[in-house]
Amino acid sequence: GHHFIPFCIIISPSVWHKNYPVAQGNRQSPIDIVPHQALHDPSLGPVVLNYDQCTSMNITNNGHSVVVQFDDSDDRSVIQGGPLDNPYRLKQFHFHWGEKGCHGSEHTVAGNSYASELHLVHWNAVKYKTFGEAATAPDGLAVLGIFLETGDDHRWLHVITDALYMVKFKVSTTVNCFNPKCLLPSSLHYWTYLGSLTTPPLHESVIWIVLREPIIVSEKQLGKFRMLLFTGEEEDQRIRMENNFRPPQPLKGRKVRSSI
Numbered sequence: 001g002h003h004f005i006p007f008c009i010i011i012s013p014s015v016w017h018k019n020y021p022v023a024q025g026n027r028q029s030p031i032d033i034v035p036h037q038a039l040h041d042p043s044l045g046p047v048v049l050n051y052d053q054c055t056s057m058n059i060t061n062n063g064h065s066v067v068v069q070f071d072d073s074d075d076r077s078v079i080q081g082g083p084l085d086n087p088y089r090l091k092q093f094h095f096h097w098g099e100k101g102c103h104g105s106e107h108t109v110a111g112n113s114y115a116s117e118l119h120l121v122h123w124n125a126v127k128y129k130t131f132g133e134a135a136t137a138p139d140g141l142a143v144l145g146i147f148l149e150t151g152d153d154h155r156w157l158h159v160i161t162d163a164l165y166m167v168k169f170k171v172s173t174t175v176n177c178f179n180p181k182c183l184l185p186s187s188l189h190y191w192t193y194l195g196s197l198t199t200p201p202l203h204e205s206v207i208w209i210v211l212r213e214p215i216i217v218s219e220k221q222l223g224k225f226r227m228l229l230f231t232g233e234e235e236d237q238r239i240r241m242e243n244n245f246r247p248p249q250p251l252k253g254r255k256v257r258s259s260i
């Protein structure tokens with residue numbers, strides 16, 4: 001038969017360290033959050049999200065997740081407060097999910113994982129000129145992590161999940177005026193710790209803010225994420241995009257602080 005050379009080689013997290021030695025570094029993400037071992041820090045104020053609704057630009061299947069990208073040319077959409085010393089600009093949000101049930105989140109809570117995890121990625125435009133520069137600095141990025149649990153339909157997530165069929169393959173399509181504030185849970189209680197990107201290059205540049213309260217989405221909505229493909233339209237092999245989550249990494253002495 002003809003020789004098939006897959007364009008899409010899925011590299012498993014356990015071998016990332018070969019090309020990215022920092023994978024075995026001292027502030028890697030995600031981690032298992034143990035609530036009773038987290039330090040309540042009264043000096044931690046509330047996280048404040050000032051998202052302008054019309055900075056969203058497109059939704060893209062980038063071959064390892066589905067990403068909604070934002071216009072980060074000014075401070076219209078920022079996160080501030082909490083553990084952050086200044087406002088961080090919203091750049092994109094994306095999801096991590098499993099192939100079924102309650103596995104798919106990156107962070108776990110007392111050993112329990114959720115069905116999915118939403119990451120809102122922000123960068124420190126006060127101290128750094130570009131996202132790329134910020135992504136390699138220890139205080140360059142701030143990622144807000146939100147757990148997704150299955151239950152009823154999430155009325156606003158529909159805007160995203162109803163568009164996923166358009167980005168089944170590695171393509172992009174426009175999205176306008178989507179305000180991610182509609183994806184927040186009611187409580188902004190959070191845990192925070194110093195960590196990293198959870199995909200290569202795994203830079204140790206992220207101040208993590210993980211919300212305790214999950215948002216509820218339906219199994220049907222989650223199923224639409226699993227319909228996405230890692231592969232492009234031109235490829236013979238179709239590989240479903242699922243299990244795009246990194247397992248928890250060693251804490252290496254880090255302290256997790258909690259708000260409220």
Ligand SMILES: Cc1ccn(O)c(=O)c1
Nearest residue numbers: 119121141143197198199
């Ligand atoms: C910048 C970046 C890239 C990948 N992931 O998973 C993140 O959470 C953040």
Ligand SMILES: [Zn+2]
Nearest residue numbers: 094096119198
């Ligand atoms: Zn992520």
